[in-house]
Amino acid sequence: MAYFRSFNTPPPDPAVLKELTRKQNEMQQRIILQRPDFDLKLIAGCDSSFIGEDKILSVFVLLRYPELEVVEKVWHHGPVELPYIPGFLAFREAPNLLKAYEKLQQKPDLVMVDGHGISHPRRLGIATHLGLHLNKPTMGVAKKVLVGKYTEPATAKGALSPLVYKDEVIANVLRTKDNVKPVFVSPGHLMDLESATEIAMTCAIKHKLPEPTRLADHYAAVFKQEVK
DNA sequence: GCGACAG
DNA sequence: ATCTTGTCGC
Numbered sequence: 001m002a003y004f005r006s007f008n009t010p011p012p013d014p015a016v017l018k019e020l021t022r023k024q025n026e027m028q029q030r031i032i033l034q035r036p037d038f039d040l041k042l043i044a045g046c047d048s049s050f051i052g053e054d055k056i057l058s059v060f061v062l063l064r065y066p067e068l069e070v071v072e073k074v075w076h077h078g079p080v081e082l083p084y085i086p087g088f089l090a091f092r093e094a095p096n097l098l099k100a101y102e103k104l105q106q107k108p109d110l111v112m113v114d115g116h117g118i119s120h121p122r123r124l125g126i127a128t129h130l131g132l133h134l135n136k137p138t139m140g141v142a143k144k145v146l147v148g149k150y151t152e153p154a155t156a157k158g159a160l161s162p163l164v165y166k167d168e169v170i171a172n173v174l175r176t177k178d179n180v181k182p183v184f185v186s187p188g189h190l191m192d193l194e195s196a197t198e199i200a201m202t203c204a205i206k207h208k209l210p211e212p213t214r215l216a217d218h219y220a221a222v223f224k225q226e227v228k
Numbered sequence: 229g230c231g232a233c234a235g
Numbered sequence: 236a237t238c239t240t241g242t243c244g245c
Contacts, residue, residue, distance in 0.1 A: 048235075050236055084236070086233040093235070115234050125234070146234045184234085 012085050020088050024124040027132055031123060035192045036110070036137045040065045040199070044108035045212025046100070046130075048093050049220040056080040056093065057227060058100040059220045061212060062108055066202055068211045075223045076100035086146065087121055090129035098133060109137065110191070110199070112212040116140045117186035117196070119163055119171035121147050131189025138188030139196035141213050145173075145184055155179050158201065172197045176204035183208065 043065045048058040057077040064071055076099040082092040101111075116125030117140035127140030148165035150173045157178045163171040163186075171186035174197060185200045187193050203210030209217065 048236085050235090053237090056236095084235060086235090089234055120234080140234085142234050144234060145232095147232085 012083070012088075017085070017088070020091055021122070024122045027129070028123050030132055031118065031128060032190050033118070033187050033192050034190065035195055036190060038109045038137065040109050042071070042106060042108045042110075043199070043203070043212055044101075044104070044111045045114075045210075045214070045216040046097055046111060047114040047213055047216035047220050048097060049224050050080070051077070051224060051227060054080055056096045057220060057224050058093065058097040059216045059223060060097075060100050060104055060111075061215045061219060062104060062106060063212055063215070065109075068203060068205065070215065072105060073215075073219050074100055074103035075219070076103060077227060089115060090124065090126040093126060094129050094133065097130060101134065107136075111136060111138045111188075112199075112203070112210065113138055113140050113188060114142070114213045114217060116142045116146050116171070116184065117188035117191070119146060119148060119165065119184060119186040123170075125186065125188070127186070127188030131191070135190075137190040139191050139199065140171075140184075140186045140188050141200055141210060142184040142186075143181075143209075153182055157204075160197065169193065174200060176201065176210065177206075177208050180208045183210075 062072040113127035117127035131138030148163040153159040153161040159175040162169040
């Protein structure tokens with residue numbers, strides 16, 4: 001990966017990775033995957049951007065559902081300690097994301113995260129990680145696969161195919177727009193694959209990324225300029 | 229041992 | 236993620 005091909009990024013400490021892996025295996029036991037019982041009125045989207053290599057800026061956008069009108073947007077920036085390591089993204093981004101979340105005046109019924117949910121080696125993608133910390137329904141929408149195998153879904157919007165890992169369907173590869181690369185939708189915590197897929201599709205209006213994460217991504221770039 | 233590898 | 240120009244298409 002990039003970290004051992006790069007000259008300036010320190011290689012991950014084996015002892016640290018062992019500890020973080022232990023933590024994920026521990027958290028894994030608390031994951032609850034079920035159809036949410038809420039009636040979705042407010043949905044949040046979150047994403048982070050980086051300023052240099054040691055500062056992170058996280059954004060949370062709150063939208064009314066299913067209208068998808070923005071009702072609130074907050075951000076928080078701070079230092080980042082760990083380098084990016086595949087499989088350990090949450091330990092790098094979650095701390096700052098949680099601080100941004102606290103700034104929301106109203107809390108969402110569901111959080112859509114830019115990244116994977118249970119479609120992770122130990123089922124602990126950043127969406128699941130955040131869900132456990134917030135004790136709130138979360139789902140992940142990633143742009144690239146992390147683990148698992150799948151066949152390319154049809155090119156029409158709405159087409160999907162399962163992402164399978166260790167004989168289990170951990171996400172749906174969903175085409176959210178005609179002839180555009182699909183996204184990977186997975187449940188995070190207190191959520192199930194079917195509901196997550198349906199919500200992702202409902203939020204995908206005219207772009208590849210569903211509105212919550214698309215707008216979070218957009219504002220992350222906007223706020224980043226204000227900070228600079 | 230050889231690849232793969234979210235953001 | 237980030238570094239970066241023009242360019243093709245709706």
